[in-house]
Amino acid sequence: MITVIAGTNRNNSYTKAVADICCNYMNSQNIENQLLDLSTLPTNIFHGNIYWNTPKEFEPFQEKILNCDGILTVLPEYNGSFPGALKFFIDLLKFPESLHEKPSAFVGVAAGYFGALRAIEQLEMVFQYREAHIFGKRVMFPKVQDKMTEDKLNITDNKLKSKLEKMLIEFNHFSHYHKSLTN
Numbered sequence: 153m154i155t156v157i158a159g160t161n162r163n164n165s166y167t168k169a170v171a172d173i174c175c176n177y178m179n180s181q182n183i184e185n186q187l188l189d190l191s192t193l194p195t196n197i198f199h200g201n202i203y204w205n206t207p208k209e210f211e212p213f214q215e216k217i218l219n220c221d222g223i224l225t226v227l228p229e230y231n232g233s234f235p236g237a238l239k240f241f242i243d244l245l246k247f248p249e250s251l252h253e254k255p256s257a258f259v260g261v262a263a264g265y266f267g268a269l270r271a272i273e274q275l276e277m278v279f280q281y282r283e284a285h286i287f288g289k290r291v292m293f294p295k296v297q298d299k300m301t302e303d304k305l306n307i308t309d310n311k312l313k314s315k316l317e318k319m320l321i322e323f324n325h326f327s328h329y330h331k332s333l334t335n
């Protein structure tokens with residue numbers, strides 16, 4: 153099972169659109185997957201007494217991280233980094249079991265020319281701190297608005313689309329290889 157995190161809580165984001173495309177492609181390849189959409193996080197988590205004391209509404213989100221064999225995070229670049237909502241989500245996850253030795257891959261989405269490379273590299277540092285197994289290949293969508301159809305349902309850049317699909321297949325193999333080592 154691959155969990156695909158749509159890594160922003162912004163409504164109607166390109167990040168969510170790319171995350172949906174990843175899930176749809178994996179479905180077409182019979183790769184088990186589930187979406188974890190940060191825009192659907194319960195609003196009662198946003199207060200200061202939440203750490204190590206998450207409400208039951210958070211449990212399905214936590215469960216999608218614990219029960220998967222790999223995490224694919226699709227993330228946008230916000231102010232030269234990844235969204236605060238994504239870091240907050242990670243800070244609420246159980247430690248260390250949530251990310252420890254978890255195969256993890258990243259897809260970057262940005263309006264700018266750098267395709268969220270900075271955001272990916274910063275997020276990889278967090279995952280590395282939590283001893284995740286980082287998958288070496290990343291896919292980036294610079295100027296994302298020029299690479300998708302207006303309804304955000306499809307990628308118009310065929311080279312990028314093939315690169316993403318190849319990465320998804322390889323990441324699934326990587327995740328299952330790690331699973332076979334630990335079982």
Ligand SMILES: Cc1cc2nc3c(=O)[nH]c(=O)nc-3n(C[C@H](O)[C@H](O)[C@H](O)COP(=O)(O)O)c2cc1C
Pocket residue numbers: 160162164165166167168228229230231232233261262263264265266267268296
């Ligand atoms: C708070 C905020 C900060 C942003 N900062 C950057 C940035 O530093 N670099 C960039 O290329 N785009 C930046 N953007 C634009 C996003 O890359 C753009 O919205 C793109 O569609 C991906 O984000 P989305 O998934 O929210 O749609 C920012 C957007 C928001 C909402």
